[in-house]
Amino acid sequence: MADTLRSHHRRLDYKRSIPALLASPQTLLTVLWTVGYALIFLWQRNAVDRLLSSSLWAPPPRPIPKLRQVAFNLTDFGAVGDGVTLNTKAFERAVSEIKKRGGGQLNVQPGYWLTAPFNLTSHMTLFLAENAVILGIDDEKYWPLMPPLPSYGYGRECPGPRYGSLIHGQNLKDVVITGHNGTINGQGQTWWKKYRKKLLNHTRGPLVQIMWSSDIQISNITLRDSPFWTLHPYDCKNVTVRNVTILAPVSGAPNTDGIDPDSCENMVIEDSYISVGDDGVAIKSGWDQYGIAYGQPSANILIRNLIVRSTVSAGVSIGSEMSGGVSNITIENLLVWNSRRAVRIKTSPGRGGYVRDITYRNLTLENVRVGIVIKTDYNEHPDEGYDPKALPILKDISFTGIYGQGVRVPVRIYGSREIPVRNVTFRDMSVGISYKKKHIFQCSYVQGRVIGHIFPAPCENFDQYDEQERLLKKSTSQNSTDIDYEF
Incomplete structure (x- = not known):
């Protein structure tokens, strides 16, 4: 009887304790948080169990849209996407058929499509489905040799011919490379090792190179591990690069620039992510006497809404090969993170040409060693035939809205008496x-x-104005030198 009474009293005490506990806001919040966490955990576990037990755990592939009147699948030409079969002939037959039809669309379905370099044709769309990967064969004997670029006169790394690109086009019009974020992979690791060991007799090839062409659109794809420069439009007009991801190791992948507009006009690069082993974007226009003779500038280029990482070089560069001239360039809404430099203009005596009318707007620098660089002693020449008296002109360059943190040297502008x-x-x-x-x-x-607030304090070479652009202080020494390369 006594045990029964004690048990009854314990039940009454327990019932009275519940309202007391819930009366405390902290206790109530703890109870609710614990219950909610447990429910989320159970729901996630059940959801994972359902996915693992279901034969439909992966979503169905997105259908490939028909963007041209005539469309083919790569498998229609005998291709096998096993990552082992060499599909060069299938790509060539497909492109030949599209050329015969006056244009068309080539769909690269999910799979790993190993190939040697092949050419595109006009009025063509190359569409890479989700989980489609074009793999470049890494044996150089399959890569054709081409003459040096006429505005370079040299293979860039070695004299004489250069290797062509994995995907190539010349004298084309209306070419689209797009997809559901499929990948073009250059498998550059073998090339990088041979380059470092000096085992290559010719300059490595780019991943994608389009030359002397117009109306080019490249979007919604991933480009990775190029043997050399990744995307190289050369002497092209009306080029749009949008929503691309470009990847290469940030170290140990030499000269894997992301996008190199070279003697191009009317170009847009936007809404993209680039993390590579050299410059993220490098605007060029020929090298020394060869670029001066070729005489084709890069002009009217808009670069915006990019996230870039480059631990070796810079997020966005102009030069150093700029002998044909570079003008009317706008770079805006750029984030450069964990990089050696953010933006850079580089040139030297012998280049000739000009860099002018350059606008930088809304740059964010996160953990960058040197933020803004203008360098006039980048002495690298194709041969001894350059004219050291061919001096480039650098002028009319503006920076508006420069923000960031973790920057060692925000600005380093190294002009010289001759430049x-x-x-x-x-x-x-x-x-x-x-x-x-x-x-x-x-x-x-x-x-x-x-003009206005500038932090850190500028050097004494600049005139200082208030926000209303009223002169506050005139520079007393525009030629003063204060450059420290030790940090």
Whole structure:
């Protein structure tokens, strides 16, 4: 009887304790959080169990849209996507049939499609389905040799011929490379090792190179592990690159630039992610006397909405091969993170040409060693035939809205007595620095102005204006030199 009474009292005490516990807000919140977490855990476990037990655990592949009146699948031409079978003949037969039809669409279905280099044709769409991978064979004997680019006169790495690109086109019109984020993989690891060991007799080939062509669109694909430069439009007009991902190891993958517009006009590069072993984007226009003679500038190029990483070089570069001239370039809404440099203009005596009318707007620098670089002593030449008196002109360059943190040297502008940098403007700059040293905004032979608030403090080469562009202080020494390459 006594045991029964004690049990009854315990039940009453327990019932009275529940309202007391729930009366505490902290306790109630803890109980609710614990219950909610348990429910989420059970739901996730059940969802995973259902996925694993279901034969439909992967979503069905997206259907390939028909973007041209005539469309073919690569398998229609005998291709096998096992990553082992060499499908070069299938690609060539498909492109030949599209050329015969006056245009068409080639669908690359899911799979691993090993191939040697092949050419595109006009009025063609190359569509890479989701989980489709074009693999470049890594044996150089399958890669054709081509003459040096006429504006380079040299294979860039070795004299004489150069290897062609994995996907190539010349004198084309209306070409589209797109997809459901399929991949073109150059399998560059073998090339990089041979280059480092000096086992190659010719310059490595790009992943995709389109030459002397117009109306080119490249979108919604991934380009990775190129043997050399990744995407190289050469002397092209009306080019759009949008929603692409370009990848290569950030170290140990030499010269794997992301996108290199070279003597191109009317081009847009936007909404893309680039992480590579050299420059993310490098605008070029020929090399020394060969570029001067070729005389085709890069002009009217818009680069916007990019995220870029480059631990070896820079997020976006102009040059160093700029002998045909570079003008009317806008680079805006750019994030460069964990990189050696953010944006850079590089040239030297012997280049000739010009870099002018360059606008940088809304740049964000996160953990970058040097933010903005203009360099006039990048002495690398194709041969001894260049003219050291061919001096480039650098002028009319503006920077507006420069932000970031973790930057060691925000600005380094290295003009020289023979190549001064003229009419440079800074407006609205606030960059958190990671290295406390007196001179971190470095200048040499530069003339220009700073408008409004600029942090860190600019060098004395610049005229200073307030936000209303009223002169506050005139520069006393535009030719003063304060460059420290030790950090």
